[in-house]
Amino acid sequence: LSQVTVRPSTHKPYSAPEHFGRHLIRLEQLYAAMDRSYKNIADQCGFACNGCEDNCCLTLFYHHTHLEFFYLSKGFRALDRQRQVAIAEKAEAVCSAVRATEKNGPPLRQMCPLNIDNRCSLYAFRPMICRLHGIPSELHRPDGKTTRAPGCAPFMDRCGQLAYVPFDRTPFYRDLAGIERALRRDMPGAGKIKMTVAEMILAF
Numbered sequence: 159l160s161q162v163t164v165r166p167s168t169h170k171p172y173s174a175p176e177h178f179g180r181h182l183i184r185l186e187q188l189y190a191a192m193d194r195s196y197k198n199i200a201d202q203c204g205f206a207c208n209g210c211e212d213n214c215c216l217t218l219f220y221h222h223t224h225l226e227f228f229y230l231s232k233g234f235r236a237l238d239r240q241r242q243v244a245i246a247e248k249a250e251a252v253c254s255a256v257r258a259t260e261k262n263g264p265p266l267r268q269m270c271p272l273n274i275d276n277r278c279s280l281y282a283f284r285p286m287i288c289r290l291h292g293i294p295s296e297l298h299r300p301d302g303k304t305t306r307a308p309g310c311a312p313f314m315d316r317c318g319q320l321a322y323v324p325f326d327r328t329p330f331y332r333d334l335a336g337i338e339r340a341l342r343r344d345m346p347g348a349g350k351i352k353m354t355v356a357e358m359i360l361a362f
Contacts, residue, residue, distance in 0.1 A: 174228040175344040182232075184337050185225055192289045192330050199293050199325045203317045205309075207292055214291050214310060215270040215278070218256065220352050223338045226285040227351060231362045233283030245271050245279060249359035256354070271356050285355070286334055295325040 200206065221227070234242065248271035259266050272279045278288075294309045308314060342348050353361070 174231070175341070177344050178228060178341070181225060181337055181341045181344075182229065184340075185229060185334075188330065188333050188337065189286075189289065192286065195325070195330075196290060196293065199323050202323050203293065203313075203320055205293065205313055205317050207312075213269070213273070213276075214288070215273040216267040217291075218266060218268070218354060219285075219287050219291075220354060221285050221287065221358070222350070222352055223334065224345065224348060224351055225334070225338045225341050227353065227358055227361075230280060230283050230285065230355070230358055233280040234359065234362050237279065241279065245274075246359055249356040252354075252356040253360060256356075268356075271359060286330065290327055290330065293325055294322055295327050297331065298326065298328045 234245070237245070248269075252268045252271055255268055256266050270278075272284075278284055292310045292313055294307065294313070296304055296306045298304050309317065
């Protein structure tokens with residue numbers, strides 16, 4: 159595979175490797191650990207993400223693993239054909255809007271094409287950043303430095319006065335990278351990937 163950073167309109171879809179199942183099991187276990195950890199911290203803070211005007215689905219996130227590409231594809235292919243077509247049409251509109259503004263315009267806020275009636279159509283298959291976004295967190299970098307991120311605007315409005323409850327994303331990033339490395343060993347020649355959810359959908 160060549161490096162997957164081209165636009166979906168020119169990217170040819172490809173399939174998960176033969177032994178993807180063993181990587182899928184590890185990914186699902188990791189996702190379950192993420193969800194438990196997130197819920198634990200959110201419960202301690204009394205925070206619930208029930209939808210808001212500053213919806214995180216409006217944020218343009220890039221995703222960097224073949225692993226999450228294939229996993230999202232698995233969920234997408236399980237949808238009925240009518241829902242697939244509707245989501246793909248929304249994805250095309252999002253990608254077109256981003257292409258029109260990315261060179262000179264400010265960062266574009268476009269609703270994720272998977273968000274329908276304020277709910278994620280592939281919630282169980284959503285990528286890591288979608289699972290961890292919202293509450294304050296920290297990341298311990300390989301160079302020894304620690305970066306800290308505040309919570310989303312609704313979190314800070316509702317819970318910003320509370321003391322920080324440590325939420326270390328480092329183990330999740332590290333474990334996801336480890337599974338990705340194992341997957342790439344089954345994908346000779348695979349390059350880097352940098353795609354939005356909308357771009358992924360058009361490449362399925």
